[in-house]
Amino acid sequence: TGKPKGVVTTHANIAAQVTSLVTAWEWRADDWILLVLPLHHVHGIINVLTCALWAGARCEMLPKFDAERVWARIADGDLTLFMAVPTIYGKLITAWEAAALERRRAWSAGCAPPGMRLMVSGSAALPVQRLERWREITGHVLLERYGMTEIGMALANPLHGERRPGFVGTPLPGVEVRLVDEAGRPVPAGTPGEIEVRGETVFLEYWRRPDATGAAFRDGWFRTGDVAVSEHGAYRMLGRSSVDIIKTGGYKVSALEVEEVLRTHPAIAECAVVGVDDPEWGERICAAVERRGEAELTLAELQAWAKERLAPYKIPRALRSVPALPRNALGKVTKPEVAKLFTG
Structure with missing residues (x-):
């Protein structure tokens, strides 16, 4: 949330980011996703729209976010995927709690698998309370992932298997991740360190900012500025080193x-x-x-x-x-x- 920098992303970077997610989340041509995120952000334009186009799936766009309208679409029962930020899940929970019993039942039924097969949260830390409340309402354990504009998505909880509250999982296909200390030395499991990322998903450079580009890389690894710890084989976010x-x-x-x-x-x-x-x-x-x-x-x-x-x-x-x-x-x-x- 500092002063914006232009991130130069190549077609090869985008292809690597999209194919990683299409593989990890098993996108199919018969998937149907509702876009409720802005297209000026990687979450909306890469994770939702471009993945849907790549897979030949259907992406339906709303002109703006409205909790009741989103719930009504979910209740129709034809969506298979849903991706949003924690704030949106919070607004959907508030709307559900304010609704009459019949509407609650209809809205929750629209989330039932196997129709709705995956619901994802990202772009900010998901409060554990919100994850638990969403599970109570819909039966879904939200899949948390970690990424940023410069690298696309790097870490994610599994599509199949246990999703641990407060964790962002393991590296996605084609992505290398490590945790290092302030000198750039890898740290052992259980020790906090800065996340560094390497792979075809990583951006080319900052637009007309060679100084910022040089500072952002160390021995071929992109320095995210985010701090995490590896516990029992999965990454838990501790926050942004500059503010968290x-x-x-x-x-x-x-x-x-x-x-x-x-x-x-x-x-x-x-x-x-x-x-x-x-x-x-x-x-x-x-x-x-x-x-x-x-x-x-x-x-x-x-x-x-x-x-x-x-x-x-x-x-x-x-x-x-x-x-x-x-x-x-x-x-x-x-x-x-x-x-x-x-x-x-």
């Missing part, structure tokens, strides 16, 4: 891990955790929250609650309640804007 890894009091804290815990508080509907410069701690952990209903929440109350669930150094030291967290066009929280709530 908070260095406080000599510790490195994953903002995503703190957010997962805070979302279980009964007064918190949604939250974002950031690190803000602090002369004593290096960075102090700050939490911006959307409150649930009319619930009240003070910093002291949150800290007392968090002491039972988080290590002392992971507990937020500042709290702001906001009507809505700042988000980009895909619904992803813009952390630099959140940080301004604590520095302005």
Whole structure:
């Protein structure tokens, strides 16, 4: 979410990205997918539209997202695939919970396999609570994956097999992934490291930015700037090194891990955790929250609650309640804007 850079992607890159997903997710000519994502983003234009075209499948486009209209199309029972971002799944859950019992049953029935064979979430971390609620409503465990504009998709949970909440799976076909320390040395399983990616899916260069291109590669590997850990053969995201890894009091804290815990508080509907410069701690952990209903929440109350669930150094030291967290066009929280709530 920093200043945009032009990503030069070749036809060969796109072909590699698409064939990797068509293979991994077993796209077929008789698949039918509803596009609810913007086409200026790789999630919509590559993962949905171009994969559908490559497979000879049907891609149906809505002029804009409307939760009830999307549910109505799902209820028709002819869709086989659905891909969205966590924010959209959240809006669909809210609409389902507000609907009458008969509509709920019809909407849920439209998700039933084998008709609807796969539902995917990506472009931002999927809260575990949202994954569990979606499973309760539809019977589907959302397939989480990890990627970015520069590389297409790199990691994904399996089409067949166990999908673990909070994990983004293993490398997709044709993609090499490794985790490295700050010196570029591979780290062992269980140790956090930066994700580096290599393969035909990786972009050519940043448009007219040779300096940025040079800094983005190390020995042929693309440096994503994202941090993960490999546990029991699968990758778990810890966040973006620039905004989600908070260095406080000599510790490195994953903002995503703190957010997962805070979302279980009964007064918190949604939250974002950031690190803000602090002369004593290096960075102090700050939490911006959307409150649930009319619930009240003070910093002291949150800290007392968090002491039972988080290590002392992971507990937020500042709290702001906001009507809505700042988000980009895909619904992803813009952390630099959140940080301004604590520095302005």
